[in-house]
Amino acid sequence: MPPAPDPETLAWASAAVRRFAAATNLLLAARRFRIVGGDPCDAAALRRLLTALGAHEAQQPDRQPPDQHLDLVDQLWCLGTPEESTHAVEQATDRPRGATLIVIDAGRHLPAVDEDAFGPVTPARPGVLAVPMLSDDVFLVSTGRDPEDDPAAQARLRWARRSMLVARSVAAELRDGGLLRGTRIGVAMFLEPKTAVLSLLLRDAGAEVVVYAHADETDDAVAEALRSAGLTVFASSTATLPEQKQLALAMLDTAPHILLDDGSHVIRLAHQERPDLLPTMLGAAEETTSGLRPLRVLAARGALGIPVIAVNDARTKTFFDNRYGTGQSTVFAVLDLVDELASGTHRVVSGGAAVVAGFGHVGEGVALVLAALGFRVTVAETDPVRALQARFAGYAVAPLVEAVRDADLVMSATGVPDTIDLDVLRVCAGGAVVAVAGGVDQEIAVDDALAAGVRRQNVGPKAERFVFPGADGGPIVLDGGGCINITAAEGNPVEIMDLSFAVQLGAVRMLLERGDELERAVVPIDPAVDDATARAALAAFGSRPAPPGSPAEHPADREPDVRTHRFGDPA
16 A cells, blocks of 8 residues: 555645535545546545545556447546646547546646636536536536635536436336326425425426425525426525424425425424324325434334335435435535634644544444545444444544544534533533534534533634633534534535435335325335335446346245255255
């Protein structure tokens, strides 16, 4: 293994990768990349980082047999001269229609791509340029400049839609089958471009769609784009808490047959405030771990009035959304906010110490990304089996209250209130940054801290120092303890939400076809939905899945031979 890059080079590579992700909202894991030119140390650092994040390096064209088709590249990272980059881009544009190529100008000191070499360029979304003279599928991104500060909702919707191949395929099946005609669907999720695309796919498949979102999860430009498309939207980023409740109730009062929820807040509100609607509903689908917990309690009490499909538990959701999507988007959002803090305000540096509270699928992803970026990761996990998993994965393991004492960065990934409780906050080092990837209210015990006399001192965008009585400094809490990839960024990458929303559409199909038969409980997703979603995603990522397994050796109505043949044929 090549030596680890020096901290300055690692910081450059980290910033370049994060700028790409912020501009495109695209995934790094599972994507094929090629690096063109540049200083060998810079290229090695970038290669090491991308590979650690789950990307795959494609072979260079001159290293492939002449009779072999070139390894199709998704991301072309240009570090060298514009001449080198132009030649590489022209080679890489020989590709099937619909196969997107992102050309990234990641020149460390000077631009590495001559945008004028490819003819006129046009904005595809803030931070991304289309190159129509080359292809409808080639786009340019520069990591050396900030994306335009422009909501550009319609452009962002078009951008998200082009990468949501799996959800589009499932929605087309629903449309062709006519299942959604006459069905009203309530969508209660983070209102950003990917959710908007899901809502429009449902509308185009025949459903009447109504949308609700919490104020801190509402992109007003996207909400307006949906209204312009004819959807009813109950959402505003400036709504007060009482106003948000009224908006949610107004959405419920449209009497949706199916609810798609994130956090189960609207499902629970229906049980609390509109129980008369439950008998008219086919059911709901919930896509978060934290949202399923209270629903399972309701079911155990016999108080759950509708079937709720556990979208979160689908393998094609949990294994990818929670780990790769939330891992990338939350860590990147945290470090992007840290970059905006004044020097000396905080402790976070490349190669520093990070603590991850919780080692479920989200914690695994957060730890993976932090380690890829050069942090020394310690995991705090109360489940001894998961703690052992963390140890086997190469991380230090310690109780949370001990681990945070010398940490530069602390991230909660549990989805459990009071994970970062008052005792933990008190012992955090001054200038340590504390953030949430789990996503429930009070995962950082902000209310308890305020009751204990903590003074909140603004130190930067969405960043406050928590100063305890009698202390001069304290930890820096990001965005009031909100789920950081939603409240301070654009959520999970497009390709990840494509998978999750394909599962949501599979849940809709289950409710339409079998809702009346399903138990009033938290219902597992049909394994066939997982299989179909995974096969479609493999194709979208350019891989050929193995054919389905051969038929069972024994007919389903005949028991298999349970006798051992290891010692010869039985008598």
